[in-house]
Amino acid sequence: MGIIPVELYQDREDGKPAVGVRTNGPATLQDLLDAWQPLCDDASIYKQYAPDNYSVCRGCQINCCNTAYVMPDLIAVRKMAEYLKTDYRSLIERYMQVDKAEAGILQMQLPCAFLQEGICSIYPVRSLICRFYICTDILGATQQLIYSITMTGITAAAVWAEKEGLVQSMSNRGQSSFDLLLQRLLNEYRSHEQVKLFLEAENYSDIPLQPFLNP
Numbered sequence: 001m002g003i004i005p006v007e008l009y010q011d012r013e014d015g016k017p018a019v020g021v022r023t024n025g026p027a028t029l030q031d032l033l034d035a036w037q038p039l040c041d042d043a044s045i046y047k048q049y050a051p052d053n054y055s056v057c058r059g060c061q062i063n064c065c066n067t068a069y070v071m072p073d074l075i076a077v078r079k080m081a082e083y084l085k086t087d088y089r090s091l092i093e094r095y096m097q098v099d100k101a102e103a104g105i106l107q108m109q110l111p112c113a114f115l116q117e118g119i120c121s122i123y124p125v126r127s128l129i130c131r132f133y134i135c136t137d138i139l140g141a142t143q144q145l146i147y148s149i150t151m152t153g154i155t156a157a158a159v160w161a162e163k164e165g166l167v168q169s170m171s172n173r174g175q176s177s178f179d180l181l182l183q184r185l186l187n188e189y190r191s192h193e194q195v196k197l198f199l200e201a202e203n204y205s206d207i208p209l210q211p212f213l214n215p
C-alpha cells in the first residue's frame with residue numbers, strides 16, 4: 001500500500017481527547033479533505049450535538065446546517081454553479097444573502113437553502129466550511145490549519161466576485177458586528193500569498209497544503 005498523504009490521529013490537549021491531522025510528505029487540500037471526511041461517519045469519537053454524543057452525522061436532528069454561517073470558498077462557488085447548472089449571478093440571488101453581497105460578502109441564506117429534509121442537497125460540492133465543521137474537539141494546530149485554509153478560500157471568493165462584478169466592493173453600510181469582523185478578516189487575508197493558490201485552482205487537488213503548514 002502507498003503512503004497516505006494526510007492521516008487523522010487522536011491525542012489529548014488541555015486534558016481532553018481531540019482529533020488532529022498529520023501529513024506524510026507532499027499533500028494537497030483534497031488529501032486533507034479525504035482524510036477528514038470519515039469523521040462524519042465515525043461513531044467512535046465524541047460529538048457534542050450528536051444523539052448520545054456518539055453517532056454518525058447523517059440523520060442528526062440538531063444538524064449544524066440549520067444555524068451555520070456559511071461563507072463559500074471560491075472552488076465551492078464555481079462547483080455549485082456547475083452542479084446546479086446556473087450562472088453565478090443567479091446562484092447569488094437564489095441561495096445567498098443579497099444584502100450581504102451588496103456589501104461585498106458572499107454568505108449563504110440562513111438556514112441554508114440547500115438543507116432539504118435534514119440532508120444537504122449539494123453534498124458533493126458543499127463549501128470548505130461545511131466539509132470541515134464537526135462538533136468535536138480539534139487539536140490546536142489542526143484547528144489553525146483548517147481555519148486558515150477556509151478563510152483563504154473565502155477571501156479568494158470575495159476577491160474573484162468583486163473582480164467579476166458579482167458583489168460590490170466592501171462597504172460598512174448597515175453591517176452587523178459579525179459582518180464587520182468578517183470584513184476585517186477578509187481585508188487581512190487579501191494580502192496573503194496563498195489566496196492566489198485558490199484563484200488559480202480549479203479543484204482542491206490543485207492546492208498544495210505545504211504553504212498553509214509553513215506560512
Ligand code: SF4
Binds near residue numbers: 060
Ligand atoms: S457535526 Fe453537525 S451533523 Fe454532525 S453530529 Fe455535529 S451537529 Fe450533528
Ligand code: SF4
Binds near residue numbers: 121
Ligand atoms: S451547503 Fe449543505 S452542508 Fe453546507 S450548510 Fe448547506 S446544507 Fe449544510
